[in-house]
Amino acid sequence: MASDAAQSGPQPAQAGLAVGHWPHLTGEETVAQIMWSVVAALVPAAVAAGYFFGIRAYLHISLAVGTAVITEAIITRLRLGKTTLRDGSAVVTGLLVAFCLPAQARWFVPIVASAVAIAIAKHCFGGLGCNIWNPALVGRAFVHISFPTDMNPSSWPVLTGDHFLGDVGTAVAGVPEGVQAVTGASPLALAKGIANQGYADVDVLKVLTDAHGRGLWEMAVGTVGGSIGETSALLLILGAIYLVYKGWVRWQVPLAYLATVVLGALLLPLYLAGGTGGTEPAAWQPILFAMPDVAPRFVLWHLLGGGLVLGALYMATDMVTSPITNRGMLIFGAGCGLLTILIRLYGGYPEAVCYSILLMNTATPLIDRWTQARIFGYKR
């Protein structure tokens, strides 16, 4: 029966001939190849995390990846009677979970986040390919709500450049002696502070430039406060370039995402005092017109700050939870960007990337339906 044959591979037959359905040739790429390449692309940022945040970053990565792999093994054994660890998807999820956590979070936070990501976000919805929301982000959202003090520390370790592998993981209890580190707000928390105070009362340029000596270059390199894998924009971009080149990350999502954030940051009205240094009365106006000389720095601040680069390049581009059509990817990316910048500029909460992507994941089936291609031979 056709339906039986459709479920299984080639059938043994007379004369030892295997019979399968055409095509009899297959391409080179495999799911495992794609997943392990994503892992490889994340390795530079993972290695750097130890440099920026100390040995504790590696502890978090090990716990998150280990929990993801063990959870995946147990559940696939129960559900399918076999383990599917070789496809590498659990390792990707574990790595991305770890990347979203602050180094000073307590040790069980990565374990809980990873277990939720794999057990609930992935396998409760049917496993690989069937989940609606990005598993890593669901895990992060879960611990974000469950352990707010771990996830929103008021003070982040900010390492100075000559530090290497010092353990600042105990920063919850204070930075140990002998480690050259200073603590301070993450760039985004700073930005949120400015937003809450009202941009009008603050010299935006000065804050953006001078905050703790953390300039844009430090933000690009990653020596700023933040979650362990999100701070180094350069290393994340390096990995993503490889994935885009291989075609496993589609450029449509990050481009639309980042472009929308840029446009939003430039054009959405802020309560600003006009003129550099706030020389004119405050009014709701876009920063592009009110302070054209500060605007580029403000945009770069938003691009490099927080989890935007990590989210736009590695989370929003998750194949399973983002649209499958090229046009759909553009819409999806733009939606993520719009939600991100709206939450950042007007919301009461500094980090917007996680929830923006999760919300747009929800819209993915609808976007796919909207953007179905015209089938050959039909008129539009």
Added chain:
Amino acid sequence: MDRATYPGGVRAPAHKRTAETQVEALSVPARLVVPLSQSLGAPSRPIAQKGETVKKGQMIGRPDGYISAAVHAPTSGAVAGLERIIDAATGRPADAIAIEPDGDDAWTDGVGEPRPWQDLDADAIREAVADAGVVGMGGATFPTHVKLKPPKGKDVDTVLINGAECEPYLTCDYRVMLDRAEDIVTGLRLCMRATGAERGSICIEDNKPAAIACVREAVRSQDGCDVRVFQTKYPQGAEKQLILAGLGREVPTGGLPADVGVVVQNVQTACAVADAVVRGIPLIERVLTVSGDAAAVPGNFRVRIGTPVARLLAKADVADGFEELILGGPMMGKDQFTTDLYVTKGTSGILAMRRAAAGEGGPCIRCGACIRHCPSYLNPSRLSTLGESFLDGNLDAIDIAMDHGLMDCILCGVCAYVCPARRRIIHLIEMMRGERRKALQREREKEQAQKAERMREGEEVGL
């Protein structure tokens, strides 16, 4: 060079091991088994009796219905009788006429002599083509005389001769283009006259420069005819994609090439048309490629229809223990469960492969590769998950698949080729189509039963 193409498709490794191998004419085997069903449509009816002596080119199977093609004796000899064989195209039992050659290989009367063909009109050309039992030799085996008669109200202005040969491994059409360019052009002109087309093109992929040069030379002096060069990309030779790439015309859904004024014929079909009309020779032999990674001495062979496949495997020195036998190309050819098969008019390739490629498919990760490569702009990922959903008991899945273009799939297999999860997309699509056909059949039967019931009731009332 202007190289036409279409959206989608894939650049697959060509594996054209036999491109530089000259066509070898194979001697008549000790026994020929000529299938009666060698064309799309009804099988032909056997008209040769057991024990009867037949001549080469004598009709032994008469067409049965409009869409059916005649079958001729490939050599002279004695009819050994009717046999049940496996039809390689369907995998089902079918009838065939076995012939024991007498070694004379003597033509039946009136065959092989040049005929006054220059002034034949369209009907006469079609008649000659029908008498010769010509069918589409690219593999589809649609009777050519039917294709050469455009439906009423459809004006055909262009004939395309398909020399794309986009399937990996296959090189028989390439060799025929090198050897018989003149005949191909004659066939093209005859097809143009039969359909009333003013323009004709021979379509060749750009990985065959020798064939392009050769056919271009042959076509030079012919008005309205030219060679069109296409990008090397599978499935360039698919009819609808060839028309879109070559002429910018899109065959409407459910339609035929004639709907956009085009008729497409394979290069070997064009040769067969020339043979039939110019020399009165029926279609009793073809050129095919025997290859595959288990073939030690692959080659291109001119063989009689009815030649045992096992003989060709031996000819190519296929080692024992090969695991997969494909008739046709590796992309759309059919796996065979036995080597006890015979060459038909549609057998373009015989491939012996060491390792069966397909394995168990994993879940779709929605990478979208299938969508980006689908030449019909479908969402194969969605169709395949709908197929799985149907197997899980969701009977509505096929109706949803219909809205997603289930019937618009050309089954080229590009989606399954590029799929990193190795999903059996084409298998699932074919399964759904089969289930839909069955459902329609059941509905028809139910309607007929109800009609019969009503009539009986009416009769009873009438009594």
